[in-house]
Structure formats: structure tokens, C-alpha cells
Amino acid sequence: MPPQLQLTGVQLRGHLETIALAALEEGEAHGFEVLRRLEKSGSGALKLKEGSLYPALYRLEERGCLKARWEENPGGRKGPARRIYRLTPKGRRQLQAGREEWAAFVSVIGSIVGAPA
């Protein structure tokens, strides 16, 4: 198990958007579900301040990378309606660009610190 990371939105800014896009690649989801997916794919190692996800989702929506709608039928669920996000074609392109950028980043920094990917 990798060490636990306590990452805030500020530290993740730039990467958080790619992370959120990757989580939404599985299909549309609300914020809490996005975090559930991240927790699952990160094997519990990534512990981010959950509220930070929403500014990232807003940014992505405003840039046209995501489309959002309010949950239509909460299916007997009690509580406020949630907002469901889904990837747009622009979001998919952004995700691909984010992946390439990340691979380049890891490659460069990895060779500098002596821990190549």
C-alpha cells in the first residue's frame, strides 16, 4: 500500500482536473460518486479534501469539458438533488492531453530525482 497522501485542492490544482475527468470516463456521476471512484482506483492512498473537487468540476464545466444536470429522479433518495456530470468530446480531448502531460512530467521529474517511471 503506498503511503497516504493528504492532498488539498491547491496542491492538486492542474492535476485535479485530469483526475476528475479520468473518473468521469467510466460514465456520468455526481461529485460524491467521482470521489468514490477516485478512492477505488487510488486503492485508498489518495485522501483529498473533498470540497476541492467542486471548484474543479465548475472550471471544467465552464470550459465545456463537462456537461452537468440536476438529478431528475432521486429515486426515493432523501435530501437535496445532486448534480450529475458527464464528459463532453472536448473533455475527452482534455483528458488525453492531461495524460500525455502527466507522462512527460513523471518522465522528466523521475529522471531528475533518480526514480524513473
Add this chain to the structure above:
Amino acid sequence: MSVNSNEQVDPQCEHALRVAVERVVRPVYADEARKMRMRNELYAHALDAFRHERGRGVAAAQAIAAAVDRLGEPAELTAELQADTPWGSRYGAFIEQMTRRKAATPRWRFAAWMAFIGMIIVPGPMVLIQLIELTGLTRLSSPEHSEVFAKMMVYFACMAASCFGVAAYFGSLVREELAGEPRRRAPSWRVVGWSMTAGLLFLVAGLFFFPIVGSPSLLWHPVYVGCWLTLSVLVAAGMIFVAWSDVRERRELEQDWLALEID
């Protein structure tokens, strides 16, 4: 992360979570629609987090603390939300602030303030064009046109002041009446009466200020009067609609969020 979404949440727990969310959202300088979206989303998230903690067997008090902690440091999150607020939304917040009547402000003073705002913003672009012409750097129209233009500017300023003032005065009457009858499905006759009066005053203003731009002999031309009558009816109907939706939104806001004590 298993969440039992149907679990009944104790009102006290809901209140604690709402306060936590409101601490984050209230300081954000953005228009109310955007802030309501933030509130709803963060609150839905906090509730899910609370239910998740409860599902793991955590006691209610600890589950609230954990759900709030999971959201993050309020000041930090506020700063993030603020940083991503577009200028349009900040401008919307500014307009909302300028055009919202505080409970202590007398109605006539609010109406006068709105008349002043209308007088500035509606003919504002025309004033700007006139100022550019005065500099002599460019001439956008002939001197004759400039004269007509100046008259139009005065006319629009007078009309804007009247309309904003009348709408503010009667709009606040309508809003108060609607706010006092939460379960009514249709506006009362008093609401319709005030809205019709506002529409009628709009018509009177249109006719009264007409001599600024046109010959008084044209004043009673059927086309002109017909136009103003139609506009008056639209103003009255629009006023009821705007006041109605505003009251519904404000009611939700005031009852659910703005009444929360966050300090």
C-alpha cells in the same frame, strides 16, 4: 464508500451540516443562483459523507465532524470557489446588492435609488457616444442628428427613471404581499392591482415624456398609444412573474440558508 441514501437524517445533524456548508459559501462574492448551486451541491455531498460515516457505525456527532472535515478547511474552500467565480457572476452579485431593498430602507427611498440607477444605466451608452462626439475626435452623426440624439437621451433617461422607480416601489409592495401568503397558488387581487397600477404609470410616463422627442400632436396617434398600452400590460404581467419567482427563490434562501447563524 457505501451510502444508504434513504437513511433518515436527524434535523439537528442536517442543521449542523448546513451551517458547515454555509460557512464556506456565504463569504463567496457571486450571484445568488451560483451560490445556491454551491450550497445544494456541497450540502448533498456533506449529507452523503455523513451517511457514509454512519454506515460504518460511527456515532452521529463524530459522523458530523468527519463529514465536515472531509469537505476541507472552510476558508481554503471559500478561496477556491471565489477564485473560480467568473466576472459575470461577480457583476451579478454587485447588481443584486445594488438592487436589493434592505428591510430598514423606506420604500420611497428604495424607489428613488432605483430611479437613479435606471437613469444612469439605460441612457449610459448614449451619454458615452455624446461625450466621444464632444471631444471632436470622431463625428458619428450630423449636427441635426446630434440634436435628435440628445433629445432621445433625455427621453430615455426620464423613462428609465420612471420605470425603475415605479417598478421598485410597486415591486416591493407585490413582493411583500406574495411573501405573506406562502401557500397561494395564484396572485391575490391586490397583487394584480398593484401590478396594473405600475403598468398604468408606465403608460402615463410614456405619454408625459413624449413631447421631449415628438410633436404633442402625435401624442394621441392610435399606433403610439397602442404600443404603450401593449407595453404597459407586458410590464404589469412581467412584474407579477418576476416578483413571484423572486419571492419563491428568496423564501427558499431565507428560510433554509440565510437564516443560519454561522459564527
